[in-house]
Amino acid sequence: MPHGPxxxxxxxxxxxxxxxxxxxxxxxxxxxxxRAVLPGIAEAATTEDRDGAFPAGSVAALGEAGLLxxxxxxxxxxxxxxIEPCGAAPLARALRLVGRASLPxxxxxxxxxxxxxxxxxxxxxxQAEAAAGDAMAGMLFxxxxxxxxxxxxxxxxxxxxxxxxxxxxxxxxxxxRALVTARPAAMPEAPPRMLLVPLPVGERADLAGWTxxxxxxxxxxxxxxxxxxxxxxxxxxxxxxxxxxxxxxxGAWRFAAVQCGGAEAVLEALLGHLRRTGRGxxxxxxxxxxxxxxxxxxARLWVESAALRAEAAPAxxxxxxxxxxxxxxxxxxxxDVLELAQRSVGLTAFLRPNPLERLCRDLATxxxxxxxxxxxxxxxxxxxxxGTEWDVR
Ligand SMILES: Cc1cc2nc3c(=O)[nH]c(=O)nc-3n(C[C@H](O)[C@H](O)[C@H](O)COP(=O)(O)OP(=O)(O)OC[C@H]3O[C@@H](n4cnc5c(N)ncnc54)[C@H](O)[C@@H]3O)c2cc1C
Numbered sequence: 144m145p146h147g148p149x150x151x152x153x154x155x156x157x158x159x160x161x162x163x164x165x166x167x168x169x170x171x172x173x174x175x176x177x178r179a180v181l182p183g184i185a186e187a188a189t190t191e192d193r194d195g196a197f198p199a200g201s202v203a204a205l206g207e208a209g210l211l212x213x214x215x216x217x218x219x220x221x222x223x224x225x226i227e228p229c230g231a232a233p234l235a236r237a238l239r240l241v242g243r244a245s246l247p248x249x250x251x252x253x254x255x256x257x258x259x260x261x262x263x264x265x266x267x268x269x270q271a272e273a274a275a276g277d278a279m280a281g282m283l284f285x286x287x288x289x290x291x292x293x294x295x296x297x298x299x300x301x302x303x304x305x306x307x308x309x310x311x312x313x314x315x316x317x318x319x320r321a322l323v324t325a326r327p328a329a330m331p332e333a334p335p336r337m338l339l340v341p342l343p344v345g346e347r348a349d350l351a352g353w354t355x356x357x358x359x360x361x362x363x364x365x366x367x368x369x370x371x372x373x374x375x376x377x378x379x380x381x382x383x384x385x386x387x388x389x390x391x392x393x394g395a396w397r398f399a400a401v402q403c404g405g406a407e408a409v410l411e412a413l414l415g416h417l418r419r420t421g422r423g424x425x426x427x428x429x430x431x432x433x434x435x436x437x438x439x440x441x442a443r444l445w446v447e448s449a450a451l452r453a454e455a456a457p458a459x460x461x462x463x464x465x466x467x468x469x470x471x472x473x474x475x476x477x478x479d480v481l482e483l484a485q486r487s488v489g490l491t492a493f494l495r496p497n498p499l500e501r502l503c504r505d506l507a508t509x510x511x512x513x514x515x516x517x518x519x520x521x522x523x524x525x526x527x528x529x530g531t532e533w534d535v536r
Contacts, residue, residue, distance in 0.1 A: 180208050183200075212278045217229075234256065238397055243411075246502075258320065295307055298326055299338075300328045304369075336378060358505050412498055439476065449466045465533065471522070
């Protein structure tokens with residue numbers, strides 16, 4: 144068993160021996176299964192828009208549709224989503240579709256995919272197999288990297304115990320496998336190492352600080368790891384692997400895919416409004432609808448193209464630069480869709496319970512991702528040297 148003491152409190156319910164490479168066999172395509180549960184997920188998102196909420200039923204629905212294990216390598220019983228080149232296109236579609244139905248759920252699923260990718264890429268075979276068993280058992284994984292501003296970063300003390308907190312942890316108190324970054328207490332400047340920490344439901348989490356206007360149902364909060372004993376088996380890869388390029392930057396395509404789905408949901412709501420009110424023929428409204436459709440499709444094209452580059456084996460040389468451009472383009476496109484929809488619908492778009500009110504809050508909040516200026520600047524610096532002829536680079 145690769146995990147430390149806490150794994151006894153949250154026991155793995157599927158043994159490694161149940162993992163069969165052909166486990167999906169005749170099982171339905173997870174994308175088809177996903178489409179069947181999306182209406183229920185979208186419906187649940189309307190009632191779960193409250194502080195401290197977590198979309199437990201929707202996470203379970205993703206599990207039943209096969210999405211929690213689809214990010215495993217095919218040899219581990221998954222579909223290779225996010226870990227093998229064949230998984231790029233279906234994962235891009237899944238992230239968009241989930242994001243369109245519920246951005247908080249999309250955020251949680253994106254973290255699950257990211258964590259499983261890191262474990263399978265940098266962990267040992269035994270760690271990957273154990274993670275596969277956990278994912279197949281329906282456990283939700285997460286990646287928690289953000290340290291609290293003004294506090295020492297999460298540290299491993301000389302006795303091997305963790306000291307400190309992570310903040311902005313989606314699924315806090317609900318994700319039972321958390322991949323966290325930590326540094327030896329004596330070397331705060333050292334490259335971070337990854338630890339896959341088993342956590343019992345409901346422990347160590349504090350959601351009180353999550354007062355954001357949107358993404359309320361993402362259970363994003365602080366998690367205090369102080370005193371938690373680490374073990375050798377929790378360490379995933381070598382120090383610095385978490386930040387290894389091009390993966391670190393190229394992986395941004397996944398959150399951009401979820402954001403793209405959020406923009407599509409806003410566009411869909413705008414379209415519904417114009418049809419219902421009979422205002423779509425007005426030339427100003429028509430122009431805004433057309434512009435919003437262009438923006439959403441622009442986002443989708445960037446996402447799909449970035450996914451293919453990032454998920455190639457190995458990732459293409461331009462994968463990081465391309466993803467940095469893609470996330471910037473998707474952010475711009477989504478901001479445009481928000482503005483166009485709010486302008487077209489007017490005050491009604493800001494009044495509960497109009498669905499646009501929540502969709503816009505969730506999207507505006509989820510568009511805030513780390514270091515957008517640095518991402519665009521790094522892309523521009525690379526373009527300055529290598530140009531933009533993507534197909535021949
Ligand atoms: C819904 C939601 C869920 C999240 N879940 C998780 C999670 O599960 N795990 C996790 O680890 N994190 C999570 N995060 C945090 C996320 O990864 C980012 O850390 C966070 O969104 C950064 O937001 P920010 O706008 O404050 O970014 P910042 O990077 O602080 O950017 C704010 C602005 O400052 C600029 N800027 C950045 N650095 C500098 C600098 N050094 N000098 C000058 N300007 C600078 C940026 O370009 C930007 O204009 C979540 C965030 C959200 C919104």
